[in-house]
Amino acid sequence: MQVTSVQEHERVAPPEPGTEPLLFPSSEWFEALASVARSQPERYRRLGATEIRIGIDVGDSGWRVVFEDYEVTEVAVRHPGMAVDCTLSASPEDWRELVEHIRERGSADPTHTLNSLVLSGTRFTLSGEDQLGVDRFYRFNATLQAFIDGAKDVLTRFA
Amino acid sequence: MTTTDRVITPADFAEDLAKRPYFEKLRKGDLDLRWFEAEPGGGVWGTWGSKAEPSRRGLTLMDVDSASGLAAGLVGPPVTAPRGAGLDPDAGMTPWEINDKWELWADNLTNLYEEACSRQWNATADIDWRHLEALPPDMERALCQFCTFLTMAEYLATDVLAPWLPKFNTYFHEIKLFIASQAMDEARHTEVFRKRALANGGGLGMAIALGGALKLINAPAAAAGRTAGSTGSPLADNPLFSTWRDVSYCIHVVFEGAVLSIFRFGEFLGKTDVDKSIFRMVMQDEARHVAYGAMHLKYLLEGAPDPDAQREDLHRLADLAEMFFTDLFFMQPATVESLAILAGDGIGGVGAGLEVYKDVYRKLREEYLSRTARAGLDRRGRCFFPEELPF
Numbered sequence A: 001m002q003v004t005s006v007q008e009h010e011r012v013a014p015p016e017p018g019t020e021p022l023l024f025p026s027s028e029w030f031e032a033l034a035s036v037a038r039s040q041p042e043r044y045r046r047l048g049a050t051e052i053r054i055g056i057d058v059g060d061s062g063w064r065v066v067f068e069d070y071e072v073t074e075v076a077v078r079h080p081g082m083a084v085d086c087t088l089s090a091s092p093e094d095w096r097e098l099v100e101h102i103r104e105r106g107s108a109d110p111t112h113t114l115n116s117l118v119l120s121g122t123r124f125t126l127s128g129e130d131q132l133g134v135d136r137f138y139r140f141n142a143t144l145q146a147f148i149d150g151a152k153d154v155l156t157r158f159a
Numbered sequence B: 001m002t003t004t005d006r007v008i009t010p011a012d013f014a015e016d017l018a019k020r021p022y023f024e025k026l027r028k029g030d031l032d033l034r035w036f037e038a039e040p041g042g043g044v045w046g047t048w049g050s051k052a053e054p055s056r057r058g059l060t061l062m063d064v065d066s067a068s069g070l071a072a073g074l075v076g077p078p079v080t081a082p083r084g085a086g087l088d089p090d091a092g093m094t095p096w097e098i099n100d101k102w103e104l105w106a107d108n109l110t111n112l113y114e115e116a117c118s119r120q121w122n123a124t125a126d127i128d129w130r131h132l133e134a135l136p137p138d139m140e141r142a143l144c145q146f147c148t149f150l151t152m153a154e155y156l157a158t159d160v161l162a163p164w165l166p167k168f169n170t171y172f173h174e175i176k177l178f179i180a181s182q183a184m185d186e187a188r189h190t191e192v193f194r195k196r197a198l199a200n201g202g203g204l205g206m207a208i209a210l211g212g213a214l215k216l217i218n219a220p221a222a223a224a225g226r227t228a229g230s231t232g233s234p235l236a237d238n239p240l241f242s243t244w245r246d247v248s249y250c251i252h253v254v255f256e257g258a259v260l261s262i263f264r265f266g267e268f269l270g271k272t273d274v275d276k277s278i279f280r281m282v283m284q285d286e287a288r289h290v291a292y293g294a295m296h297l298k299y300l301l302e303g304a305p306d307p308d309a310q311r312e313d314l315h316r317l318a319d320l321a322e323m324f325f326t327d328l329f330f331m332q333p334a335t336v337e338s339l340a341i342l343a344g345d346g347i348g349g350v351g352a353g354l355e356v357y358k359d360v361y362r363k364l365r366e367e368y369l370s371r372t373a374r375a376g377l378d379r380r381g382r383c384f385f386p387e388e389l390p391f
């Protein structure tokens, strides 16, 4: 297992070629991000079993991404009362900067990893009602980082 | 070799074996077969007919438990046997020190062991060492000091936890397996920090003196009726580590809760992809250890026969543990300063770095308070982690 984000990994099947840029944020965009992850089953198997329901809030809009075993099993628009272990939130502008950065560099640089962004706590926040749910963000952090780094393969346009 | 009453040679031993009644019978074709002929469930043979099916992850202990119906009960019997096995009629009773489920269990324990196995990594090959980048000399020196400190801190976890393995009843294999996996995790952490210190032109720095922390613990310990022994070993004498409840609270909840935050800080401070990846991987392992500690605390407070007494005792323990680890971690000049230099992007920015350090400390304290409250031990209002660090 190569855990550094700069490494290329084997792919069983390439993600959808996606000639049309997908709007960020949208369900289609997060589905495409999940497809990138699903196209690298060996990488995710070696990162290890993952059990987390993570909320991703982009301004006033939110999604829930569920990881079970070695894969993403659900991407859904978030509704009130939908259970999550923890939530990653930032403004649309800050998410845009992160996504553009990953697309340009190929992976998050040291100032843009998810943990760095939420630890500095100025633009991105990590929250949750239950600390043990928040702790899952740390327990499965390499998987979550690999997931967001997959944005490099999602052709993206912004509103 | 010498036994108590005679010198025994290899030939003597072989002769003794050959004279055993079982082998005399076996030479005549008379098999024992008690295990083979025993009725399942009759005491000698355990169970029969279990056909566990793999789930998506593979064949997990959870799959085996649900197929066999051999989930853990409340008490382990005084025998040396895997849960569900029968017993050789000649086997005697074996007392274990820790036999009650409430003393060791956590509802996520089986899952956490499977997670530990699934998320193992390799400090030799999984870190992209060839892409280490040079850091400015003051930053490299600070990172090497931090890694030296962490190399030592990892020993604390293994050295305290591992001696408890033979105390758990074999009936609760989950705790034995999980703590063994944790020992492997901590070994890998020591390994990766040692390698990092020696891989980028720096080296191992100053081993910190633990004397201050150990001295601090002994004064209030005596006041609380906890007295240190006299073996001369700081770990064995430490009154924080006298029962599994205390060990788990001090190591998994207080110490590793702080280490988890420190690793998050290390990931945040890393200036290169390689340093980031090191801290990201150790962070995951550490969060698993903390997850056991918090859920075990919850199980204990809900399942112990005397929860109110347990809670009060744990509060007294927490008072001491918080003081001990405050001194061990946050008051060590070499730790404070190395992290502040890293956070301030060099020795010139150490003032700003100290402010970052204090900010991370506040988050660490808040997470500890949230975690313990969630587990049923509300430390708000009586926590000995100072609200603010004294600088």
Ligand SMILES: [Fe+2]
Pocket: B154, B157, B185, B186, B189, B286
């Ligand atoms: Fe560790």
Ligand SMILES: [Fe+2]
Pocket: B157, B185, B186, B256, B285, B286, B289
């Ligand atoms: Fe640990």
